[in-house]
Amino acid sequence: MTRSRVVIVGAGFAGYQAARGLIRHRAMREETEIVLINPTDYFLYLPLLPQVAAGLLEPRRVSVSLLATLPGVRLVLGEVDGVDLERRSVTYTGPEGDRGTMGYDRLLLTVGSVNKLLPVPGVAEHAHGFRGLPEALYLRDHITRQIELAAGTDDPEECAARCAFVVVGAGYTGTEVAAHGKLYTDVLARRHPVLRHRDLPRWLLLDIADRVLPELDPRLSRTADRVLRQRGVDVRTGHSVKEATRDGVLLDTGESVPTRTLVWCVGVRPDPLVSAVGLPEERGRLVVGPDLMVPDHPDVYAAGDAAAVPDLTRPGAYTPMTAQHASRQGKTAARNIAASYGFGEAAAYRHHDLGFAVDLGGVKAAANPLGMPLSGPAAGAVTRGYHLLALPGAGNRIRVTADWLLDAVLPRQSVQLGLVRSWAVPLDTAAPELPRRPAQVAPHPAGPHPPKGDPPS
Numbered sequence: 245m246t247r248s249r250v251v252i253v254g255a256g257f258a259g260y261q262a263a264r265g266l267i268r269h270r271a272m273r274e275e276t277e278i279v280l281i282n283p284t285d286y287f288l289y290l291p292l293l294p295q296v297a298a299g300l301l302e303p304r305r306v307s308v309s310l311l312a313t314l315p316g317v318r319l320v321l322g323e324v325d326g327v328d329l330e331r332r333s334v335t336y337t338g339p340e341g342d343r344g345t346m347g348y349d350r351l352l353l354t355v356g357s358v359n360k361l362l363p364v365p366g367v368a369e370h371a372h373g374f375r376g377l378p379e380a381l382y383l384r385d386h387i388t389r390q391i392e393l394a395a396g397t398d399d400p401e402e403c404a405a406r407c408a409f410v411v412v413g414a415g416y417t418g419t420e421v422a423a424h425g426k427l428y429t430d431v432l433a434r435r436h437p438v439l440r441h442r443d444l445p446r447w448l449l450l451d452i453a454d455r456v457l458p459e460l461d462p463r464l465s466r467t468a469d470r471v472l473r474q475r476g477v478d479v480r481t482g483h484s485v486k487e488a489t490r491d492g493v494l495l496d497t498g499e500s501v502p503t504r505t506l507v508w509c510v511g512v513r514p515d516p517l518v519s520a521v522g523l524p525e526e527r528g529r530l531v532v533g534p535d536l537m538v539p540d541h542p543d544v545y546a547a548g549d550a551a552a553v554p555d556l557t558r559p560g561a562y563t564p565m566t567a568q569h570a571s572r573q574g575k576t577a578a579r580n581i582a583a584s585y586g587f588g589e590a591a592a593y594r595h596h597d598l599g600f601a602v603d604l605g606g607v608k609a610a611a612n613p614l615g616m617p618l619s620g621p622a623a624g625a626v627t628r629g630y631h632l633l634a635l636p637g638a639g640n641r642i643r644v645t646a647d648w649l650l651d652a653v654l655p656r657q658s659v660q661l662g663l664v665r666s667w668a669v670p671l672d673t674a675a676p677e678l679p680r681r682p683a684q685v686a687p688h689p690a691g692p693h694p695p696k697g698d699p700p701s
């Protein structure tokens with residue numbers, strides 16, 4: 245007898261929790277093969293990514309091994325690029341370019357989201373997003389390099405440009421990148437005598453909205469705004485970038501800011517795979533019912549950022565794109581898929597927001613657990629405690645804690661390894677989880693070897 249097969253596409257918050265939920269179902273696990281297709285062999289805990297970019301956490305701390313923590317799940321490394329709803333199969337491309345097809349009895353799409361672009365001249369060419377580990381590693385090295393180059397130049401204009409960092413988008417991603425980034429560059433600048441006495445480095449955080457963290461409780465906005473300004477971040481709400489060039493940005497005020505760093509955190513859009521499936525969408529998200537099943541397709545489910553899930557706590561709205569919702573939807577999807585095989589009962593997805601936590605670096609944070617606004621060290625403790633509870637993998641939790649403790653007593657490690665170059669992390673990518681390969685790989689008789697050297701970043 246052939247085993248039935250559940251295929252989960254994407255091992256982010258929703259996919260990871262769905263796989264975990266399915267393997268916990270013993271009877272289900274025995275009768276059904278659970279396949280997880282993902283481009284990487286790890287689940288990435290995105291909320292701690294700004295701390296990777298600031299050299300506080302090592303990248304493997306926030307990367308949870310799928311094989312080690314999901315025993316019984318068959319991991320297929322690859323990126324799905326097609327779904328055949330008639331034949332009930334998906335096609336994918338593996339990490340070495342090999343193509344594959346995988347049939348399914350139940351399909352769960354949890355492919356998340358990618359950087360959102362806006363039609364601002366020069367941004368696609370000169371800005372970098374912040375959605376994956378390669379971008380965080382690039383930014384960490386790039387920031388470090390800018391400070392080192394600034395310290396080494398005799399040209400005051402070049403020094404000022406290299407020490408200016410512009411972040412567009414003051415949602416939780418941009419706010420955390422600027423907050424942690426400023427602390428990091430201050431540490432770096434203190435090590436260079438020529439920078440120590442100048443009013444550098446300079447961080448600008450821009451948002452077209454009238455407050456930072458515009459999508460969150462205004463009390464969190466006020467706390468974050470205060471901490472950022474006290475730290476010296478130049479917060480410009482109600483403003484944005486009109487144009488970006490290699491040497492700087494032009495603001496909508498007409499002000500020109502010479503800089504070599506533009507971080508684009510204006511938001512995310514659902515992964516383009518959703519459109520390729522050819523099912524009804526709502527703003528690029530796959531339409532599903534409260535049970536996370538695609539209407540008229542009882543064998544297809546979707547959850548997380550990629551799915552438009554009705555928010556039963558706010559009739560007429562869809563659940564926001566947050567980890568909090570994605571991971572809970574993953575659990576509900578697992579429950580409902582198991583129920584479709586006769587194990588347990590299906591349930592509708594319903595979740596009241598439990599609040600939000602924004603880590604601002606040092607001991608500072610802005611948080612509102614269960615609606616209670618907190619700031620200062622209390623918020624910092626709650627935020628870090630929350631991340632430790634939410635991060636899967638005991639080994640990862642212990643290592644993250646160790647990094648935090650070490651950072652409190654040791655100088656931050658700041659060497660740049662330069663392994664991820666600018667061209668490898670374009671803003672407009674459908675796969676922010678993978679660095680792009682060299683565009684022109686010269687054919688080599690012995691196989692596909694990338695060219696030596698590295699084009700200028």
Ligand SMILES: Cc1cc2nc3c(=O)[nH]c(=O)nc-3n(C[C@H](O)[C@H](O)[C@H](O)COP(=O)(O)OP(=O)(O)OC[C@H]3O[C@@H](n4cnc5c(N)ncnc54)[C@H](O)[C@@H]3O)c2cc1C
Nearest residue numbers: 254256257258291323324355356548549565566567568570
């Ligand atoms: C820097 C940052 C900080 C954040 N901080 C917070 C926070 O503090 N709190 C909060 O609630 N939310 C936060 N978010 C948002 C949160 O991370 C997302 O809402 C959440 O990750 C969505 O989960 P998901 O499972 O839908 O997608 P993801 O977690 O993005 O996972 C998608 C998975 O699908 C894979 N995938 C993509 N395309 C394919 C394909 N074609 N084939 C196979 N696999 C594919 C990806 O590699 C990835 O593993 C943050 C986001 C960012 C970027």
